[in-house]
Amino acid sequence: MHAPELEPRDAALWRAVTLMGRRLVAGLEQRLQASVGISVPDLDILMALDAASEGRLRAGSLGEMLGWEKSRISHHVARMEARGLVKRVTCAEDLRGTWVEIDSEGRVALMRALPVFSSHVQSGLVELLPADEAEVVGRAALRILDASPVTACQAEIDRLGVDLGLRAVDGTAGSPPAASS
Template sequence: MADQLTDDDWAVWDAFYSMRRRLDRALEVRLQRQSGVSAPEYEILAGLGRSADRRLRVRDIAEQIGWEKSRVSHQVTRMERRGLVQRTDCDLDARGTWVELTADGRRAMLESSRGHNAAIKEYFVDVLGGGAEAQALLAFSERVLDAIGDDAIGDDAGPDAAGTEPGA
């Protein structure tokens, strides 16, 4: 059958899957150990750090990092308790709020970014090398992303799917 995987297909998949999971875990462990920031916190801090005015709405964070809005909202609540972010009223939409970096959040973002970038370089970039292998991986990644398309976008059937979640 055309949809059956061969032993070679499985070997390639298993190696790739194992590498990806272990790389994710190694990056997360190092991030937590060096800066005290979890991977979910880092994703939000980095997204806020890249925004022009260091603030985003929950729906924009969710879109940027591929999470459901409810997950982002819960994570932001935990980060508020740690003093990394704060919510402020959104002047564009009376129902919405901004999520903004605090001074502590900006420091955490900068510190964790340095260590995270160094880990990515050590575990991935330096191992991959440059040139043809990097270009091949880039082209391959883009083809996989094109094949996936919108299939990775989750259906959040809750009230925030329609953009009506308070504070989003």
């Protein structure tokens, strides 16, 4: 049985979206490695921990937030812990779970990385899209994420909708963001 062939335009759309994502991430990776010595996954973890109450998350919650498999989060956190960026602490409540906490070196790395991240997002994305196109991209991304059968990172998807001004905190459709000049 053969799968139906994609229309050339549909295949080109897929390639354009995936290439755009890869280039954005690769550009950020190069800038972070050169200026701070951390990777994009390191930054993802540090930003998630920084946003969490008390600067820590359960390892499973962190993996779910990032859409990572349990073994990937475990191995990556171990490498970050060896570099002093994070520490793992046994959960006192049940002794089975593990908290991942941002460590002092992780805070320093994050503070050094945030201006690099901000500059990259501004120059590689925000400055290239007028506000109306940025809103269309945000809406399209959320529609695609919502249609995905993967259940991991749903809380992050919901938070993105709120942060983009496209959903209310309760998950209902929000009012569109005010146009910027």
